[in-house]
Amino acid sequence: MAYPILYSFRRCPYAMRARLAIFSAELKHEHREILLKEKPKAFLDLSSKGTVPVLLTENNKLIKESLDIMKWALKKNDPEKLLNIESEKHFSVFISKLDNDFKNNLDNYKYLHKEDPNKLICRNNACEFLQQLDLQLNNQKWLFGETPKIYDLVSLPFIRQFANVDRSWFDNQSFKNIHRWLSSFLDSDRFFSIMYKYKKWTPTDIPTLNDFEKI
Ligand SMILES: N[C@@H](CCC(=O)N[C@@H](CS)C(=O)NCC(=O)O)C(=O)O
CATH class of the missing domain: 3.40.30.10 (Glutaredoxin)
Structure with a gap:
């Protein structure tokens, strides 16, 4: 081949x-x-x-x-x-939070019926992870500085999915660093191409x- x-x-x-x-x-x-x-x-x-x-x-x-x-x-x-990261172990912990906890909360927030109280509980749980990312993005363009790392690329598609569940609610939240990070990704040639x-x-x-x- x-x-x-x-x-x-x-x-x-x-x-x-x-x-x-x-x-x-x-x-x-x-x-x-x-x-x-x-x-x-x-x-x-x-x-x-x-x-x-x-x-x-x-x-x-x-x-x-x-x-x-x-x-x-x-x-x-x-x-x-992108693979130049400080610790494989730290990355594994990040992936586990993203692909297990955050993704489960995201799916419940996205797919549960609007009357189901778990929907908003899961949205709040997901926001705890977003708050950590927002803090991490303070004063820097990407999660680990001025250039992207694998951390950014593994997570941005899921952050986009979360944002799109209810865009106007998301835009009104105070994650100012996440808003900037996500917008610059969505406006990039990289995103356009993929x-x-x-x-x-x-x-x-x-x-x-x-x-x-x-x-
Ligand atoms: N752990 C897998 C998960 C992949 C996954 O779940 N993809 C979804 C689409 S977003 C899928 O193919 N689901 C099967 C289906 O919907 O039939 C990976 O990281 O590649």
């Missing part, structure tokens, strides 16, 4: 973070857009788990977790030094090559 293949879904925050890492690593790859409502058999045959993102490397290795795809891409090429609208992939399609070096 000439190029790695990324199976992705445009609005999925996990797929977004994988695309952010691949974009930063400037890796040529084939993009296959999957609709979660109608997953092609060829995709399910490859990954019975049925979640996106999934990456098939040029050596036929299958990577089924967004974080592993990010690390795979950035270990190949990391011009922004949100390109591909048509859905069908197994007979000819490859959709994605060469980020040319953007």
Whole structure:
């Protein structure tokens, strides 16, 4: 196989973070857009788990977790030094808070019925994490200074999802650093590029090559 293949879904925050890492690593790859409502058999045959993102490397290795795809891409090429972080252990704790606690609260806030009291309890719980990030972003552009790190790229797609549940409520909250951080991400070429609208992939399609070096 000439190029790695990324199976992705445009609005999925996990797929977004994988695309952010691949974009930063400037890796040529084939993009296959999957609709979660109608997953092609060829995709399910490859990954019975049925979640996106999934990456098939040029050596036929299958990577089924967004974080592993990010690390795979950035270990190949990391011009922004996103992986230059102080402590792997600190990063693992951060990921666990984000992917478990924050994401569970976000899902409940997003999907519970508006009359369910847990909806707002979960929104408040999620805000505790946002408050920590807001504090961390004080006087700096990104979570760890003036350049992004993997921390920013793993989390921003989920912060966007949280903000979009009720945009006017979110905009009225006092997370001034988060507002700035999120807006500058949403206005960036990086975000624009990874949100390109591909048509859905069908197994007979000819490859959709994605060469980020040319953007
Ligand atoms: N732990 C996985 C989670 C991926 C995930 O849950 N993706 C969702 C979409 S955002 C999915 O594919 N869900 C399957 C479905 O909705 O059928 C990762 O980090 O890649």
